[in-house]
Amino acid sequence: MDERENVISILVNNKPDVLARISGTLSGRGFNIESISANITKDPNKTKIILTTIGNKTTLAKILKQIAKLVDIITVEDLTGRKAVRREMFLVRFNWQLEGRKEKIAALVEKKKWKLLCANDDTCIVEITGENGLAEVMALTDLGMEDFTRTGVVAIEKA
Amino acid sequence: MKISGAQILFKALAMEGVEVIFGYPGGAVIGIYDEMTRQNIRHILVRHEQGAIHAADGYARASGKVGVCLATSGPGATNTVTGIANAYLDSIPVVILTGQVPTALIGTDAFQEVDITGITRPCTKHNFLVRNVSDVGRITRDAFAIARSGRPGPVLIDLPKDIMQMELEEADVNFNGEYNCEEEPVDRSQINRAVEMIREARKPVIFSGGGVVMGGASAELRELARITGAPVTSSLMGLGAFNASSPLWMGMPGMHGTYCANMAFSHCDLIIGVGVRFDDRVTSKVDLFAPNARIIHIDIDPVSIDKIIKTSLAIVAGAKSALSAINAELAEYSPSSHVSIWQEQVLKWKREKPLSYKKSEAIKPQFVVEKLYEVSRGEAIIATEVGQNQMWGAQFYHYKKPNTFITSGGLGTMGFGLPAAIGAQVARPDAIVVDLAGDGSIQMNIQELATAVQNNIPVKIAILNNNFLGMVRQWQEIFYQKRYSHTDLLGNPDFVKIAEAYGAKGLRASKVEEVEMIIKEAFATEGVVVMEFIVDREEGVYPMVKPGSPLTDMDLGPMAPEEDSRAEIGDDPSTRSFN
Numbered sequence: 001m002d003e004r005e006n007v008i009s010i011l012v013n014n015k016p017d018v019l020a021r022i023s024g025t026l027s028g029r030g031f032n033i034e035s036i037s038a039n040i041t042k043d044p045n046k047t048k049i050i051l052t053t054i055g056n057k058t059t060l061a062k063i064l065k066q067i068a069k070l071v072d073i074i075t076v077e078d079l080t081g082r083k084a085v086r087r088e089m090f091l092v093r094f095n096w097q098l099e100g101r102k103e104k105i106a107a108l109v110e111k112k113k114w115k116l117l118c119a120n121d122d123t124c125i126v127e128i129t130g131e132n133g134l135a136e137v138m139a140l141t142d143l144g145m146e147d148f149t150r151t152g153v154v155a156i157e158k159a
Numbered sequence: 160m161k162i163s164g165a166q167i168l169f170k171a172l173a174m175e176g177v178e179v180i181f182g183y184p185g186g187a188v189i190g191i192y193d194e195m196t197r198q199n200i201r202h203i204l205v206r207h208e209q210g211a212i213h214a215a216d217g218y219a220r221a222s223g224k225v226g227v228c229l230a231t232s233g234p235g236a237t238n239t240v241t242g243i244a245n246a247y248l249d250s251i252p253v254v255i256l257t258g259q260v261p262t263a264l265i266g267t268d269a270f271q272e273v274d275i276t277g278i279t280r281p282c283t284k285h286n287f288l289v290r291n292v293s294d295v296g297r298i299t300r301d302a303f304a305i306a307r308s309g310r311p312g313p314v315l316i317d318l319p320k321d322i323m324q325m326e327l328e329e330a331d332v333n334f335n336g337e338y339n340c341e342e343e344p345v346d347r348s349q350i351n352r353a354v355e356m357i358r359e360a361r362k363p364v365i366f367s368g369g370g371v372v373m374g375g376a377s378a379e380l381r382e383l384a385r386i387t388g389a390p391v392t393s394s395l396m397g398l399g400a401f402n403a404s405s406p407l408w409m410g411m412p413g414m415h416g417t418y419c420a421n422m423a424f425s426h427c428d429l430i431i432g433v434g435v436r437f438d439d440r441v442t443s444k445v446d447l448f449a450p451n452a453r454i455i456h457i458d459i460d461p462v463s464i465d466k467i468i469k470t471s472l473a474i475v476a477g478a479k480s481a482l483s484a485i486n487a488e489l490a491e492y493s494p495s496s497h498v499s500i501w502q503e504q505v506l507k508w509k510r511e512k513p514l515s516y517k518k519s520e521a522i523k524p525q526f527v528v529e530k531l532y533e534v535s536r537g538e539a540i541i542a543t544e545v546g547q548n549q550m551w552g553a554q555f556y557h558y559k560k561p562n563t564f565i566t567s568g569g570l571g572t573m574g575f576g577l578p579a580a581i582g583a584q585v586a587r588p589d590a591i592v593v594d595l596a597g598d599g600s601i602q603m604n605i606q607e608l609a610t611a612v613q614n615n616i617p618v619k620i621a622i623l624n625n626n627f628l629g630m631v632r633q634w635q636e637i638f639y640q641k642r643y644s645h646t647d648l649l650g651n652p653d654f655v656k657i658a659e660a661y662g663a664k665g666l667r668a669s670k671v672e673e674v675e676m677i678i679k680e681a682f683a684t685e686g687v688v689v690m691e692f693i694v695d696r697e698e699g700v701y702p703m704v705k706p707g708s709p710l711t712d713m714d715l716g717p718m719a720p721e722e723d724s725r726a727e728i729g730d731d732p733s734t735r736s737f738n
Contacts, residue, residue, distance in 0.1 A: 016288070016290075017276065017280070020277070021280060024280050024281055025281075028281045061465070062462075062466070065461050065462045066462055069460070069461070069462055070285075071284070071285040071305060071338065
């Protein structure tokens with residue numbers, strides 16, 4: 001069966017260890033977590049965790065059941081596909097000392113609606129937010145991309 | 160009025176109806192032990208914390224109640240980990256209370272500090288580190304509710320020393336749990352579908368597991384078999400839920416299962432699996448398991464469903480509620496003639512190749528188990544260790560009632576049997592409780608003899624002594640050309656003297672005719688007795704399905720001559736019909 005990236009949204013009681021329980025359950029059962037992001041919700045007693053994992057439908061079903069079984073879980077949903085909006089963010093540091101790079105990077109920032117967060121003569125840091133920006137960011141090596149930090153995916157149901 | 164954390168703990172335990180705690184004191188729990196002197200609760204002092212958790216586990220299995228154990232921080236807590244994993248894999252409701260260093264010292268590598276909630280996260284159903292004295296009551300109540308609800312399991316509460324000493328106004332104590340642990344109602348449409356499938360089946364088989372035993376659904380299981388006429392097999396964990404003297408009983412299936420049960424799985428057209436998880440020891444090669452059968456899988460834990468075996472119909476429900484709903488729908492049902500033909504076929508398999516062994520001058524371990532069955536009239540509670548002793552205990556003792564076979568099914572923990580037998584005896588003081596042991600595993604928790612003697616817990620220990628780690632030796636014989644690497648235990652102590660040194664009675668049988676004699680003497684003795692049976696050294700457990708083979712591919716072992724073979728696996732001649 002086809003492997004794909006699955007986006008899982010988990011609403012949990014904001015209790016100590018709850019993130020460790022989820023990640024431990026997945027690693028202990030041999031599933032990989034690709035990305036994870038967690039923070040409290042409108043109700044500060046609840047936390048929403050978005051995690052992505054690669055696997056086929058059967059694997060996904062097993063993961064959903066294993067997570068749902070944990071005591072502090074309120075709901076688990078599969079957000080894969082069209083019914084949700086998803087974003088992730090990169091903070092990218094460029095070395096733009098080389099002749100001509102400053103102009104090229106500035107033009108890209110303008111064109112792609114990135115954000116230039118800070119800059120000095122040697123380097124700059126750019127914020128890139130998108131649905132799945134890894135390939136795009138990796139392609140910036142020629143423009144002096146030195147390093148980046150990437151958030152986990154966040155996603156929310158459309159309605 | 161002020162009340163301390165320790166007092167709140169005991170109040171909550173009393174609300175849960177806890178009568179007995181198995182434990183071992185230490186620095187971090189000294190306050191709890193001090194409070195215990197003012198409380199009306201029985202405490203059984205073990206000799207190792209692993210003994211405490213296994214005893215609480217055995218108590219839970221024999222009584223159906225939640226077992227409780229108490230250990231100190233650090234090594235006390237880590238010593239319970241094997242037992243916690245054991246209870247987790249067999250879904251046994253146990254609450255483990257561990258001491259912890261004072262809250263201010265947590266995370267400093269203080270003396271006897273370990274992160275026990277971190278260590279036990281993957282082998283508990285849930286665990287708690289209590290951070291406020293105001294949480295002690297609520298968390299304790301929640302721990303019991305979580306342990307016993309749904310698919311039961313162990314729950315650990317880590318109790319920092321200072322929290323137990325802190326005081327609170329009594330009016331501010333909260334004993335209301337937060338978690339909703341109610342069972343969801345059974346889905347009627349799934350019940351109707353199951354009933355339809357049962358009506359359509361010509362060759363049905365019922366496969367029951369530990370979920371029926373712990374779910375208290377033995378009566379409903381027997382009723383389903385009576386209505387449908389479907390032959391019954393049980394996983395190791397499920398033994399006892401169905402009466403083994405019923406003509407519908409086929410014995411245990413799987414790797415060391417009966418010919419009859421494995422043939423029935425391989426030829427049936429419907430499996431009604433209830434409270435089972437289709438473990439690899441049962442299915443063997445999954446692709447070839449029950450090739451012609453539709454499978455109804457009833458389990459309280461959705462995770463168990465479709466984990467190993469693809470089911471035709473899944474019912475997520477407790478065994479008791481699902482089975483009684485199905486039984487009610489089947490009230491008017493009478494099985495077709497196809498089912499009678501199937502019953503005849505099953506009976507034929509059962510008679511054709513019953514469990515058997517070859518008699519010899521040496522004592523056969525199977526013979527010892529048969530004698531235990533005869534002398535106790537099948538009324539004993541049998542706890543086992545792990546290995547050959549466990550399989551013979553499953554094969555040659557025929558269980559009539561649930562909660563009478565106590566064995567480490569999932570984890571396979573050597574050293575489980577003796578402390579579990581102690582726990583079972585505490586739960587059932589009037590029963591004969593036997594620890595069926597091997598010479599290897601008895602030595603893994605032999606210190607608990609002192610617990611039994613000191614607390615007048617009159618367990619009977621039957622050691623099948625072949626001076627080998629028998630099951631591993633058997634695998635070395637079959638798969639490793641008899642290279643017996645480190646399985647020879649010829650340095651064993653004198654078990655009779657060991658018994659006597661602990662203040663128990665020690666008996667030994669080295670000839671066949673002594674077997675029954677010493678069993679009778681042991682059962683007639685009031686206190687703790689160790690029976691040592693010097694058995695045939697290289698006896699193996701058969702039938703055996705090699706891992707990766709289909710269930711039909713059974714090695715039946717050195718078959719006994721016809722007159723020697725014992726057909727009585729659940730075969731009561733007076734009721735040899737299917738009515």
